[in-house]
Amino acid sequence: MRKVAEREGWKFLRQRGDHMVFEKPGNPQNLAIPDKRELGEGLLRNLLRTMDLSADEFLRLAKKWRHTRPGRSSRARHSVHGRADASLSGREV
Numbered sequence: 001m002r003k004v005a006e007r008e009g010w011k012f013l014r015q016r017g018d019h020m021v022f023e024k025p026g027n028p029q030n031l032a033i034p035d036k037r038e039l040g041e042g043l044l045r046n047l048l049r050t051m052d053l054s055a056d057e058f059l060r061l062a063k064k065w066r067h068t069r070p071g072r073s074s075r076a077r078h079s080v081h082g083r084a085d086a087s088l089s090g091r092e093v
Contacts (some may be wrong), residue, residue: 001033001047006085008051025053 002020006012010022010031022031031050039047048058 001039003043004053004058005033005051006029007061008053010051 002012004011005022008024010024012067013023013030015021015035018035019032022033023041024031029050031047033047048055051059092093
């Protein structure tokens with residue numbers, strides 16, 4: 001989630017506990033992303049809404065990032081975001 005946010009122009013501000021806080025010029029709202037491997041569907045939808053991304057855009061950016069990371073096996077690449085892929089496919093944010 002962090003890499004997608006950064007790719008979309010969000011800049012890391014600070015981290016307090018397990019939450020990373022980002023800002024984006026022109027957006028009055030900060031983005032707080034929990035530093036967890038998996039996020040619940042409701043939280044993921046809320047984050048995407050704040051980032052002004054559709055589920056399809058997020059999946060496209062996440063897959064693009066996954067396939068450009070060196071040294072990862074295909075099995076590891078697919079397990080990292082498997083939950084997000086399954087919960088968002090075919091649904092509108």
